[in-house]
Amino acid sequence: MRLTKITGTLAAVALAAALAGCGDDGGGGTDVKVADNPEFEAGSTMATLADAGEITIGVKYDQPGLGFLAPGADAPEGFDVEMGRIVAAALGISDDGITWKQTVSDNREPFLKDGTVDLVVASYSITDDRRTEVGQAGPYYETGQQLLVRTEDADSITTPEDTAGKKVCSVTGSTSLQRMEDEYGASPVPYDTYSECVDQLINGTVDAVTTDGAILLGYAADHPDEIEVVGEPFSTERYGIGFKHGDQAMCDFLKETLQTSFDDGTWAEAFDTTLGESGVDAPSTPTLDDACFTG
Amino acid sequence: MQTFIDNFATIWSGFATTLWLLFFSAILSTVMGTLLASFRVSPIPTLRAVGTSYVNVFRNTPLVLILAMTSGVMPILGLKVDIDVGFRTFTSQFVLATLGLSFYTAAFVCEAVRSGVNSVALGQAEAARAIGMGFTLSLREVVLPQAFRAVIPPLTSTYIALAKNTSVVAIFGVPDAAYYMRKLGNQYASDLWFIFIGIAAGYVLIVMAISLAGNLLERRLVVLR
Numbered sequence: 001m002r003l004t005k006i007t008g009t010l011a012a013v014a015l016a017a018a019l020a021g022c023g024d025d026g027g028g029g030t031d032v033k034v035a036d037n038p039e040f041e042a043g044s045t046m047a048t049l050a051d052a053g054e055i056t057i058g059v060k061y062d063q064p065g066l067g068f069l070a071p072g073a074d075a076p077e078g079f080d081v082e083m084g085r086i087v088a089a090a091l092g093i094s095d096d097g098i099t100w101k102q103t104v105s106d107n108r109e110p111f112l113k114d115g116t117v118d119l120v121v122a123s124y125s126i127t128d129d130r131r132t133e134v135g136q137a138g139p140y141y142e143t144g145q146q147l148l149v150r151t152e153d154a155d156s157i158t159t160p161e162d163t164a165g166k167k168v169c170s171v172t173g174s175t176s177l178q179r180m181e182d183e184y185g186a187s188p189v190p191y192d193t194y195s196e197c198v199d200q201l202i203n204g205t206v207d208a209v210t211t212d213g214a215i216l217l218g219y220a221a222d223h224p225d226e227i228e229v230v231g232e233p234f235s236t237e238r239y240g241i242g243f244k245h246g247d248q249a250m251c252d253f254l255k256e257t258l259q260t261s262f263d264d265g266t267w268a269e270a271f272d273t274t275l276g277e278s279g280v281d282a283p284s285t286p287t288l289d290d291a292c293f294t295g
Numbered sequence: 296m297q298t299f300i301d302n303f304a305t306i307w308s309g310f311a312t313t314l315w316l317l318f319f320s321a322i323l324s325t326v327m328g329t330l331l332a333s334f335r336v337s338p339i340p341t342l343r344a345v346g347t348s349y350v351n352v353f354r355n356t357p358l359v360l361i362l363a364m365t366s367g368v369m370p371i372l373g374l375k376v377d378i379d380v381g382f383r384t385f386t387s388q389f390v391l392a393t394l395g396l397s398f399y400t401a402a403f404v405c406e407a408v409r410s411g412v413n414s415v416a417l418g419q420a421e422a423a424r425a426i427g428m429g430f431t432l433s434l435r436e437v438v439l440p441q442a443f444r445a446v447i448p449p450l451t452s453t454y455i456a457l458a459k460n461t462s463v464v465a466i467f468g469v470p471d472a473a474y475y476m477r478k479l480g481n482q483y484a485s486d487l488w489f490i491f492i493g494i495a496a497g498y499v500l501i502v503m504a505i506s507l508a509g510n511l512l513e514r515r516l517v518v519l520r
Contacts, residue, residue, distance in 0.1 A: 127484075169468070
Protein backbone atom coordinates (compact mmCIF):
# COMPACT_ATOMS: atom_id res chain seq x y z
CA MET A 1 0.00 0.00 0.00
CA ARG A 2 2.70 2.38 1.07
CA LEU A 3 4.80 1.49 -1.92
CA THR A 4 1.87 2.08 -4.24
CA LYS A 5 1.39 5.48 -2.75
CA ILE A 6 5.00 6.46 -3.30
CA THR A 7 5.01 5.08 -6.82
CA GLY A 8 1.80 6.98 -7.46
CA THR A 9 3.31 10.20 -6.19
CA LEU A 10 6.42 9.69 -8.28
CA ALA A 11 4.31 9.00 -11.35
CA ALA A 12 2.28 12.14 -10.71
CA VAL A 13 5.45 14.20 -10.37
CA ALA A 14 6.89 12.70 -13.55
CA LEU A 15 3.62 13.32 -15.38
CA ALA A 16 3.47 16.90 -14.17
CA ALA A 17 7.05 17.44 -15.32
CA ALA A 18 6.26 15.91 -18.70
CA LEU A 19 3.16 18.06 -19.06
CA ALA A 20 5.05 21.18 -18.09
CA GLY A 21 7.68 20.30 -20.68
CA CYS A 22 4.99 19.99 -23.33
CA GLY A 23 3.51 23.31 -22.30
CA ASP A 24 6.77 25.03 -23.10
CA ASP A 25 7.35 23.78 -26.60
CA GLY A 26 3.92 22.48 -27.53
CA GLY A 27 0.82 24.57 -28.22
CA GLY A 28 2.23 27.79 -26.84
CA GLY A 29 3.88 29.31 -29.88
CA THR A 30 2.98 32.85 -28.96
CA ASP A 31 4.35 34.64 -25.96
CA VAL A 32 1.09 35.83 -24.43
CA LYS A 33 1.06 37.96 -21.30
CA VAL A 34 -1.44 36.61 -18.80
CA ALA A 35 -3.26 39.58 -17.28
CA ASP A 36 -2.71 40.01 -13.56
CA ASN A 37 -6.07 40.08 -11.76
CA PRO A 38 -8.04 41.87 -14.48
CA GLU A 39 -11.07 43.86 -13.30
CA PHE A 40 -14.47 42.96 -14.66
CA GLU A 41 -17.93 44.12 -13.74
CA ALA A 42 -19.33 41.80 -11.06
CA GLY A 43 -21.73 39.22 -12.44
CA SER A 44 -20.44 39.42 -16.02
CA THR A 45 -19.40 36.25 -17.84
CA MET A 46 -15.81 37.50 -17.85
CA ALA A 47 -15.82 37.95 -14.05
CA THR A 48 -17.18 34.42 -13.59
CA LEU A 49 -14.52 32.93 -15.86
CA ALA A 50 -11.72 35.00 -14.38
CA ASP A 51 -12.71 34.07 -10.81
CA ALA A 52 -12.86 30.37 -11.68
CA GLY A 53 -9.53 30.63 -13.47
CA GLU A 54 -10.84 28.15 -16.01
CA ILE A 55 -12.27 28.41 -19.49
CA THR A 56 -13.43 25.86 -22.07
CA ILE A 57 -12.69 26.79 -25.66
CA GLY A 58 -14.00 24.94 -28.69
CA VAL A 59 -11.51 24.55 -31.54
CA LYS A 60 -11.20 22.27 -34.53
CA TYR A 61 -8.80 19.36 -34.37
CA ASP A 62 -8.46 18.65 -38.08
CA GLN A 63 -7.32 21.87 -39.70
CA PRO A 64 -3.55 22.14 -39.96
CA GLY A 65 -2.39 25.66 -39.21
CA LEU A 66 -5.68 26.72 -37.61
CA GLY A 67 -6.73 24.13 -35.07
CA PHE A 68 -5.00 20.79 -35.30
CA LEU A 69 -4.37 18.02 -32.81
CA ALA A 70 -1.31 16.13 -34.01
CA PRO A 71 -1.45 12.36 -33.38
CA GLY A 72 -0.14 11.77 -29.88
CA ALA A 73 -0.10 15.44 -28.92
CA ASP A 74 -1.67 16.66 -25.68
CA ALA A 75 -3.07 19.94 -26.92
CA PRO A 76 -4.19 21.27 -30.28
CA GLU A 77 -2.17 23.94 -32.02
CA GLY A 78 -2.74 26.53 -34.70
CA PHE A 79 -3.82 30.11 -35.25
CA ASP A 80 -7.29 29.60 -33.72
CA VAL A 81 -5.69 28.02 -30.68
CA GLU A 82 -3.34 31.00 -30.31
CA MET A 83 -6.29 33.40 -30.52
CA GLY A 84 -8.00 31.36 -27.80
CA ARG A 85 -4.89 31.66 -25.63
CA ILE A 86 -4.77 35.41 -26.20
CA VAL A 87 -8.39 35.80 -25.06
CA ALA A 88 -7.86 33.52 -22.06
CA ALA A 89 -4.76 35.49 -21.10
CA ALA A 90 -6.76 38.71 -21.13
CA LEU A 91 -9.08 37.06 -18.62
CA GLY A 92 -6.09 36.25 -16.43
CA ILE A 93 -6.26 32.54 -17.29
CA SER A 94 -2.99 30.81 -18.11
CA ASP A 95 -2.61 27.76 -20.38
CA ASP A 96 -3.20 25.43 -17.42
CA GLY A 97 -6.71 26.78 -16.98
CA ILE A 98 -7.77 26.25 -20.60
CA THR A 99 -9.73 23.12 -21.51
CA TRP A 100 -9.72 22.56 -25.26
CA LYS A 101 -12.82 20.92 -26.63
CA GLN A 102 -13.12 19.61 -30.15
CA THR A 103 -15.94 21.22 -32.09
CA VAL A 104 -17.03 20.36 -35.61
CA SER A 105 -19.05 22.55 -37.93
CA ASP A 106 -22.39 21.06 -36.77
CA ASN A 107 -22.09 21.42 -33.03
CA ARG A 108 -20.70 24.92 -32.65
CA GLU A 109 -24.08 26.61 -32.04
CA PRO A 110 -25.43 23.83 -29.78
CA PHE A 111 -22.20 23.79 -27.73
CA LEU A 112 -22.38 27.56 -27.18
CA LYS A 113 -26.06 27.51 -26.33
CA ASP A 114 -25.89 24.69 -23.81
CA GLY A 115 -22.68 25.94 -22.24
CA THR A 116 -20.49 22.97 -23.20
CA VAL A 117 -17.93 25.55 -24.30
CA ASP A 118 -17.51 29.19 -23.26
CA LEU A 119 -16.01 30.32 -26.54
CA VAL A 120 -15.66 28.89 -30.03
CA VAL A 121 -12.56 29.74 -32.03
CA ALA A 122 -12.95 27.19 -34.80
CA SER A 123 -12.58 28.78 -38.26
CA TYR A 124 -16.07 30.05 -37.53
CA SER A 125 -17.08 32.17 -40.53
CA ILE A 126 -19.22 35.15 -39.59
CA THR A 127 -22.66 35.06 -41.23
CA ASP A 128 -25.82 37.03 -40.51
CA ASP A 129 -27.75 33.83 -39.96
CA ARG A 130 -25.30 32.57 -37.34
CA ARG A 131 -25.34 35.93 -35.62
CA THR A 132 -29.03 35.46 -34.88
CA GLU A 133 -28.14 32.32 -32.88
CA VAL A 134 -24.81 33.13 -31.28
CA GLY A 135 -22.56 36.13 -30.81
CA GLN A 136 -19.59 36.41 -33.18
CA ALA A 137 -16.86 38.92 -32.41
CA GLY A 138 -14.41 39.72 -35.13
CA PRO A 139 -13.28 39.15 -37.77
CA TYR A 140 -9.87 38.25 -36.43
CA TYR A 141 -8.83 36.71 -39.73
CA GLU A 142 -9.95 36.99 -43.34
CA THR A 143 -9.28 34.28 -45.86
CA GLY A 144 -10.73 32.99 -49.10
CA GLN A 145 -11.70 29.70 -50.65
CA GLN A 146 -9.37 28.22 -53.28
CA LEU A 147 -8.98 25.02 -55.28
CA LEU A 148 -6.39 22.28 -54.91
CA VAL A 149 -5.97 20.06 -58.01
CA ARG A 150 -3.59 17.44 -59.37
CA THR A 151 -0.60 18.99 -61.10
CA GLU A 152 -1.63 17.55 -64.49
CA ASP A 153 -5.04 19.28 -64.21
CA ALA A 154 -3.56 22.63 -63.20
CA ASP A 155 -4.17 24.00 -66.72
CA SER A 156 -7.74 22.75 -67.15
CA ILE A 157 -9.11 23.66 -63.71
CA THR A 158 -8.16 27.20 -62.79
CA THR A 159 -11.41 28.91 -61.78
CA PRO A 160 -14.36 27.63 -59.75
CA GLU A 161 -16.48 27.71 -62.94
CA ASP A 162 -14.25 24.96 -64.37
CA THR A 163 -15.50 22.53 -61.72
CA ALA A 164 -19.06 22.34 -63.09
CA GLY A 165 -20.03 18.67 -63.19
CA LYS A 166 -16.68 17.66 -61.70
CA LYS A 167 -16.22 15.92 -58.40
CA VAL A 168 -15.10 18.35 -55.71
CA CYS A 169 -14.17 17.14 -52.26
CA SER A 170 -14.40 18.91 -48.95
CA VAL A 171 -15.58 18.29 -45.42
CA THR A 172 -19.18 17.20 -44.86
CA GLY A 173 -21.34 20.22 -44.07
CA SER A 174 -18.69 22.84 -44.80
CA THR A 175 -19.47 26.23 -46.31
CA SER A 176 -16.84 25.66 -49.02
CA LEU A 177 -18.50 22.53 -50.37
CA GLN A 178 -21.92 24.13 -50.13
CA ARG A 179 -20.75 27.01 -52.34
CA MET A 180 -19.24 24.70 -54.97
CA GLU A 181 -22.53 22.85 -55.28
CA ASP A 182 -24.94 25.79 -55.12
CA GLU A 183 -23.01 28.36 -57.14
CA TYR A 184 -20.75 26.43 -59.50
CA GLY A 185 -22.66 23.19 -60.10
CA ALA A 186 -19.92 20.87 -58.92
CA SER A 187 -20.77 17.37 -57.75
CA PRO A 188 -20.09 17.32 -53.99
CA VAL A 189 -17.96 14.56 -52.50
CA PRO A 190 -18.12 14.94 -48.72
CA TYR A 191 -15.53 13.39 -46.41
CA ASP A 192 -14.86 13.62 -42.74
CA THR A 193 -11.48 15.35 -42.90
CA TYR A 194 -9.46 17.35 -45.40
CA SER A 195 -6.67 14.81 -45.36
CA GLU A 196 -9.04 12.12 -46.67
CA CYS A 197 -9.99 14.51 -49.47
CA VAL A 198 -6.34 15.02 -50.31
CA ASP A 199 -5.84 11.22 -50.43
CA GLN A 200 -8.82 10.91 -52.78
CA LEU A 201 -7.41 13.69 -54.97
CA ILE A 202 -4.03 12.01 -55.22
CA ASN A 203 -5.51 8.58 -55.99
CA GLY A 204 -7.68 10.15 -58.68
CA THR A 205 -11.23 9.62 -57.41
CA VAL A 206 -12.01 13.34 -57.08
CA ASP A 207 -11.01 16.24 -59.35
CA ALA A 208 -10.45 19.00 -56.83
CA VAL A 209 -10.35 19.72 -53.11
CA THR A 210 -11.62 23.03 -51.84
CA THR A 211 -11.49 25.00 -48.62
CA ASP A 212 -9.74 28.09 -47.31
CA GLY A 213 -6.48 28.78 -49.12
CA ALA A 214 -4.40 28.68 -45.93
CA ILE A 215 -5.30 25.04 -45.31
CA LEU A 216 -4.76 23.99 -48.94
CA LEU A 217 -1.31 25.56 -49.06
CA GLY A 218 -0.27 23.35 -46.17
CA TYR A 219 -1.28 20.18 -48.04
CA ALA A 220 0.26 21.35 -51.31
CA ALA A 221 3.53 21.87 -49.46
CA ASP A 222 3.37 18.25 -48.26
CA HIS A 223 3.00 16.85 -51.81
CA PRO A 224 4.72 19.40 -54.06
CA ASP A 225 5.04 17.10 -57.10
CA GLU A 226 1.50 15.80 -57.17
CA ILE A 227 -0.92 18.58 -56.27
CA GLU A 228 -1.06 22.36 -56.39
CA VAL A 229 -3.27 25.28 -55.45
CA VAL A 230 -4.70 27.07 -58.50
CA GLY A 231 -6.36 30.43 -59.14
CA GLU A 232 -7.28 33.31 -56.90
CA PRO A 233 -9.46 33.13 -53.78
CA PHE A 234 -13.11 33.36 -54.86
CA SER A 235 -14.81 34.02 -51.57
CA THR A 236 -14.20 35.94 -48.37
CA GLU A 237 -14.43 34.07 -45.12
CA ARG A 238 -14.28 36.19 -42.01
CA TYR A 239 -13.45 34.19 -38.92
CA GLY A 240 -15.03 35.32 -35.66
CA ILE A 241 -14.98 34.21 -32.04
CA GLY A 242 -18.29 32.66 -31.05
CA PHE A 243 -20.00 33.12 -27.67
CA LYS A 244 -23.50 33.06 -26.20
CA HIS A 245 -26.02 35.23 -27.98
CA GLY A 246 -26.93 38.48 -26.28
CA ASP A 247 -23.86 38.85 -24.06
CA GLN A 248 -23.02 42.44 -25.00
CA ALA A 249 -20.33 42.80 -22.31
CA MET A 250 -18.54 39.74 -23.77
CA CYS A 251 -18.81 41.26 -27.23
CA ASP A 252 -17.15 44.48 -26.05
CA PHE A 253 -14.47 42.55 -24.16
CA LEU A 254 -13.59 40.35 -27.14
CA LYS A 255 -13.44 43.30 -29.52
CA GLU A 256 -11.16 45.16 -27.13
CA THR A 257 -8.94 42.10 -26.65
CA LEU A 258 -8.70 41.50 -30.41
CA GLN A 259 -7.92 45.14 -31.10
CA THR A 260 -5.20 45.10 -28.46
CA SER A 261 -3.65 41.97 -30.00
CA PHE A 262 -3.73 43.64 -33.44
CA ASP A 263 -2.04 46.76 -32.07
CA ASP A 264 0.64 45.23 -29.82
CA GLY A 265 1.84 42.64 -32.32
CA THR A 266 0.70 39.45 -30.54
CA TRP A 267 -1.77 38.81 -33.37
CA ALA A 268 1.00 38.98 -35.98
CA GLU A 269 3.19 36.78 -33.81
CA ALA A 270 0.38 34.24 -33.50
CA PHE A 271 0.06 34.24 -37.29
CA ASP A 272 3.78 33.90 -37.95
CA THR A 273 4.16 30.92 -35.62
CA THR A 274 1.20 29.02 -37.15
CA LEU A 275 -0.20 29.79 -40.60
CA GLY A 276 2.89 31.87 -41.44
CA GLU A 277 5.08 28.76 -41.22
CA SER A 278 4.11 27.90 -44.81
CA GLY A 279 5.97 31.03 -45.91
CA VAL A 280 3.05 33.44 -46.08
CA ASP A 281 3.56 36.88 -44.52
CA ALA A 282 1.07 38.06 -41.93
CA PRO A 283 -1.69 39.98 -43.73
CA SER A 284 -2.77 43.44 -42.60
CA THR A 285 -5.04 43.27 -39.58
CA PRO A 286 -8.76 43.08 -40.35
CA THR A 287 -11.23 45.76 -39.26
CA LEU A 288 -13.52 44.60 -36.48
CA ASP A 289 -17.30 44.72 -36.91
CA ASP A 290 -19.12 46.98 -34.45
CA ALA A 291 -21.87 44.51 -33.68
CA CYS A 292 -21.64 40.84 -32.68
CA PHE A 293 -25.31 39.99 -33.22
CA THR A 294 -28.11 40.43 -35.70
CA GLY A 295 -31.77 40.13 -34.97
CA MET B 296 -39.70 25.36 -41.50
CA GLN B 297 -39.25 27.82 -44.37
CA THR B 298 -35.71 26.54 -44.84
CA PHE B 299 -37.05 23.07 -45.31
CA ILE B 300 -39.56 24.15 -47.96
CA ASP B 301 -37.07 26.37 -49.80
CA ASN B 302 -34.51 23.60 -49.96
CA PHE B 303 -36.86 20.79 -50.78
CA ALA B 304 -35.17 20.04 -54.13
CA THR B 305 -31.81 19.74 -52.37
CA ILE B 306 -33.20 17.50 -49.66
CA TRP B 307 -34.95 15.36 -52.23
CA SER B 308 -31.74 14.86 -54.19
CA GLY B 309 -30.16 13.63 -50.95
CA PHE B 310 -32.97 11.18 -50.30
CA ALA B 311 -32.81 10.02 -53.93
CA THR B 312 -29.17 9.08 -53.33
CA THR B 313 -30.11 7.36 -50.07
CA LEU B 314 -32.84 5.36 -51.83
CA TRP B 315 -30.56 4.31 -54.71
CA LEU B 316 -27.96 3.25 -52.19
CA LEU B 317 -30.58 1.29 -50.24
CA PHE B 318 -31.93 -0.30 -53.43
CA PHE B 319 -28.59 -1.57 -54.75
CA SER B 320 -27.21 -2.65 -51.38
CA ALA B 321 -30.44 -4.46 -50.48
CA ILE B 322 -30.29 -6.47 -53.72
CA LEU B 323 -26.56 -7.19 -53.56
CA SER B 324 -26.62 -8.10 -49.86
CA THR B 325 -29.62 -10.40 -50.33
CA VAL B 326 -27.90 -12.26 -53.15
CA MET B 327 -24.63 -12.51 -51.23
CA GLY B 328 -26.36 -13.36 -47.97
CA THR B 329 -28.44 -16.15 -49.48
CA LEU B 330 -25.37 -17.61 -51.14
CA LEU B 331 -23.49 -17.45 -47.85
CA ALA B 332 -26.41 -19.10 -46.02
CA SER B 333 -26.38 -21.94 -48.53
CA PHE B 334 -22.63 -22.27 -47.82
CA ARG B 335 -23.31 -22.42 -44.11
CA VAL B 336 -25.86 -25.25 -44.41
CA SER B 337 -24.04 -27.14 -47.15
CA PRO B 338 -22.62 -30.62 -46.56
CA ILE B 339 -19.14 -29.51 -47.73
CA PRO B 340 -16.92 -28.51 -44.75
CA THR B 341 -14.85 -26.01 -46.76
CA LEU B 342 -17.91 -24.07 -47.84
CA ARG B 343 -19.25 -24.11 -44.29
CA ALA B 344 -15.93 -22.72 -43.06
CA VAL B 345 -15.99 -19.97 -45.69
CA GLY B 346 -19.54 -18.97 -44.74
CA THR B 347 -18.83 -19.02 -41.02
CA SER B 348 -15.62 -17.01 -41.37
CA TYR B 349 -17.32 -14.40 -43.53
CA VAL B 350 -20.10 -13.92 -41.02
CA ASN B 351 -17.67 -13.76 -38.12
CA VAL B 352 -15.50 -11.16 -39.81
CA PHE B 353 -18.12 -8.88 -41.33
CA ARG B 354 -20.76 -9.07 -38.61
CA ASN B 355 -18.20 -8.25 -35.95
CA THR B 356 -16.54 -5.34 -37.74
CA PRO B 357 -17.98 -1.84 -37.31
CA LEU B 358 -19.57 -0.55 -40.50
CA VAL B 359 -17.43 2.59 -40.43
CA LEU B 360 -14.30 0.43 -40.62
CA ILE B 361 -15.65 -1.56 -43.55
CA LEU B 362 -16.55 1.65 -45.39
CA ALA B 363 -13.14 3.13 -44.60
CA MET B 364 -11.60 0.02 -46.16
CA THR B 365 -13.76 0.07 -49.30
CA SER B 366 -13.58 3.83 -49.88
CA GLY B 367 -9.98 4.28 -48.82
CA VAL B 368 -8.22 1.12 -49.95
CA MET B 369 -10.08 -0.01 -53.08
CA PRO B 370 -9.24 3.15 -55.11
CA ILE B 371 -5.55 2.48 -54.42
CA LEU B 372 -6.06 -1.02 -55.81
CA GLY B 373 -7.45 0.58 -58.96
CA LEU B 374 -11.19 0.24 -58.33
CA LYS B 375 -12.43 3.71 -59.25
CA VAL B 376 -15.07 3.93 -61.95
CA ASP B 377 -17.83 6.49 -62.29
CA ILE B 378 -20.82 4.75 -63.87
CA ASP B 379 -22.95 6.97 -66.11
CA VAL B 380 -26.36 5.47 -66.84
CA GLY B 381 -27.79 8.48 -68.68
CA PHE B 382 -30.24 9.88 -66.15
CA ARG B 383 -27.76 9.63 -63.32
CA THR B 384 -24.04 9.25 -62.72
CA PHE B 385 -23.10 6.86 -59.98
CA THR B 386 -19.76 8.10 -58.66
CA SER B 387 -17.00 5.70 -57.71
CA GLN B 388 -17.64 6.75 -54.09
CA PHE B 389 -21.26 5.62 -54.51
CA VAL B 390 -20.21 2.27 -55.97
CA LEU B 391 -17.70 1.64 -53.18
CA ALA B 392 -20.19 2.68 -50.50
CA THR B 393 -22.73 0.25 -52.01
CA LEU B 394 -20.12 -2.52 -51.86
CA GLY B 395 -19.22 -1.68 -48.26
CA LEU B 396 -22.85 -1.62 -47.12
CA SER B 397 -23.56 -4.87 -48.99
CA PHE B 398 -20.55 -6.71 -47.54
CA TYR B 399 -21.69 -5.71 -44.08
CA THR B 400 -25.41 -6.41 -44.49
CA ALA B 401 -24.80 -9.74 -46.28
CA ALA B 402 -23.59 -11.21 -42.97
CA PHE B 403 -26.90 -10.32 -41.30
CA VAL B 404 -28.96 -11.55 -44.28
CA CYS B 405 -27.00 -14.81 -44.17
CA GLU B 406 -27.82 -15.40 -40.52
CA ALA B 407 -31.48 -14.53 -41.04
CA VAL B 408 -31.77 -16.92 -43.99
CA ARG B 409 -29.88 -19.64 -42.14
CA SER B 410 -32.30 -19.38 -39.22
CA GLY B 411 -35.11 -19.72 -41.75
CA VAL B 412 -33.53 -22.82 -43.27
CA ASN B 413 -33.21 -24.31 -39.80
CA SER B 414 -36.89 -23.64 -39.17
CA VAL B 415 -37.94 -25.85 -42.11
CA ALA B 416 -38.82 -29.28 -40.77
CA LEU B 417 -36.06 -31.80 -41.42
CA GLY B 418 -38.62 -34.14 -42.99
CA GLN B 419 -38.97 -31.72 -45.92
CA ALA B 420 -35.31 -32.04 -46.89
CA GLU B 421 -35.40 -35.79 -46.28
CA ALA B 422 -38.48 -36.17 -48.48
CA ALA B 423 -36.74 -34.17 -51.22
CA ARG B 424 -33.72 -36.46 -50.93
CA ALA B 425 -35.96 -39.52 -50.98
CA ILE B 426 -37.34 -38.60 -54.39
CA GLY B 427 -33.80 -38.20 -55.69
CA MET B 428 -33.11 -34.44 -55.45
CA GLY B 429 -29.53 -33.39 -54.79
CA PHE B 430 -28.47 -30.77 -52.22
CA THR B 431 -28.69 -27.77 -54.56
CA LEU B 432 -31.98 -28.80 -56.08
CA SER B 433 -33.65 -29.60 -52.75
CA LEU B 434 -32.37 -26.34 -51.25
CA ARG B 435 -33.60 -24.30 -54.20
CA GLU B 436 -36.93 -26.00 -54.80
CA VAL B 437 -38.01 -27.21 -51.38
CA VAL B 438 -36.18 -25.68 -48.45
CA LEU B 439 -35.44 -22.04 -49.45
CA PRO B 440 -38.99 -21.19 -50.64
CA GLN B 441 -40.29 -22.27 -47.25
CA ALA B 442 -37.38 -20.65 -45.45
CA PHE B 443 -38.00 -17.24 -47.06
CA ARG B 444 -41.51 -17.14 -45.61
CA ALA B 445 -40.12 -17.59 -42.15
CA VAL B 446 -37.39 -14.99 -42.60
CA ILE B 447 -39.51 -12.07 -43.76
CA PRO B 448 -39.72 -10.50 -40.27
CA PRO B 449 -35.95 -10.76 -39.52
CA LEU B 450 -35.07 -9.72 -43.10
CA THR B 451 -37.33 -6.67 -42.74
CA SER B 452 -35.39 -5.70 -39.63
CA THR B 453 -32.13 -6.16 -41.52
CA TYR B 454 -33.28 -3.87 -44.35
CA ILE B 455 -34.49 -1.29 -41.86
CA ALA B 456 -31.07 -1.34 -40.23
CA LEU B 457 -29.53 -1.03 -43.70
CA ALA B 458 -31.72 1.98 -44.53
CA LYS B 459 -30.47 3.78 -41.44
CA ASN B 460 -26.90 2.58 -41.89
CA THR B 461 -26.74 4.30 -45.30
CA SER B 462 -26.44 7.61 -43.43
CA VAL B 463 -22.84 6.72 -42.56
CA VAL B 464 -21.78 7.27 -46.19
CA ALA B 465 -22.14 11.04 -45.74
CA ILE B 466 -18.53 11.03 -44.56
CA PHE B 467 -17.33 8.67 -47.30
CA GLY B 468 -17.90 10.89 -50.31
CA VAL B 469 -21.59 10.26 -51.00
CA PRO B 470 -23.94 13.26 -50.71
CA ASP B 471 -26.94 11.43 -49.24
CA ALA B 472 -29.76 12.75 -47.04
CA ALA B 473 -27.52 12.86 -43.95
CA TYR B 474 -25.01 14.96 -45.93
CA TYR B 475 -27.72 17.48 -46.81
CA MET B 476 -28.81 17.59 -43.20
CA ARG B 477 -25.32 18.71 -42.24
CA LYS B 478 -25.01 21.04 -45.22
CA LEU B 479 -28.27 22.83 -44.45
CA GLY B 480 -27.51 22.80 -40.74
CA ASN B 481 -24.29 24.66 -41.43
CA GLN B 482 -26.01 27.06 -43.80
CA TYR B 483 -29.09 27.86 -41.70
CA ALA B 484 -28.01 27.69 -38.07
CA SER B 485 -31.26 29.41 -37.03
CA ASP B 486 -33.35 26.51 -38.32
CA LEU B 487 -31.17 23.69 -37.02
CA TRP B 488 -33.89 21.72 -35.23
CA PHE B 489 -36.37 21.86 -38.07
CA ILE B 490 -33.72 20.54 -40.42
CA PHE B 491 -32.83 17.68 -38.06
CA ILE B 492 -36.46 16.75 -37.51
CA GLY B 493 -37.33 17.07 -41.21
CA ILE B 494 -34.54 14.75 -42.31
CA ALA B 495 -35.33 12.31 -39.51
CA ALA B 496 -38.95 12.28 -40.70
CA GLY B 497 -37.67 11.32 -44.17
CA TYR B 498 -35.83 8.33 -42.72
CA VAL B 499 -38.91 7.37 -40.71
CA LEU B 500 -40.96 7.37 -43.93
CA ILE B 501 -38.45 5.07 -45.65
CA VAL B 502 -38.40 2.71 -42.69
CA MET B 503 -42.20 2.69 -42.50
CA ALA B 504 -42.40 1.82 -46.18
CA ILE B 505 -40.03 -1.10 -45.66
CA SER B 506 -41.92 -2.46 -42.66
CA LEU B 507 -45.24 -2.04 -44.48
CA ALA B 508 -43.90 -4.01 -47.44
CA GLY B 509 -42.63 -6.64 -45.00
CA ASN B 510 -46.04 -6.92 -43.34
CA LEU B 511 -47.88 -7.23 -46.65
CA LEU B 512 -45.50 -9.89 -47.90
CA GLU B 513 -45.73 -11.76 -44.63
CA ARG B 514 -49.53 -11.80 -44.74
CA ARG B 515 -49.59 -12.89 -48.35
CA LEU B 516 -47.07 -15.69 -47.94
CA VAL B 517 -48.17 -16.98 -44.57
CA VAL B 518 -48.95 -20.67 -44.51
CA LEU B 519 -51.54 -21.80 -42.04
CA ARG B 520 -50.35 -24.97 -40.47
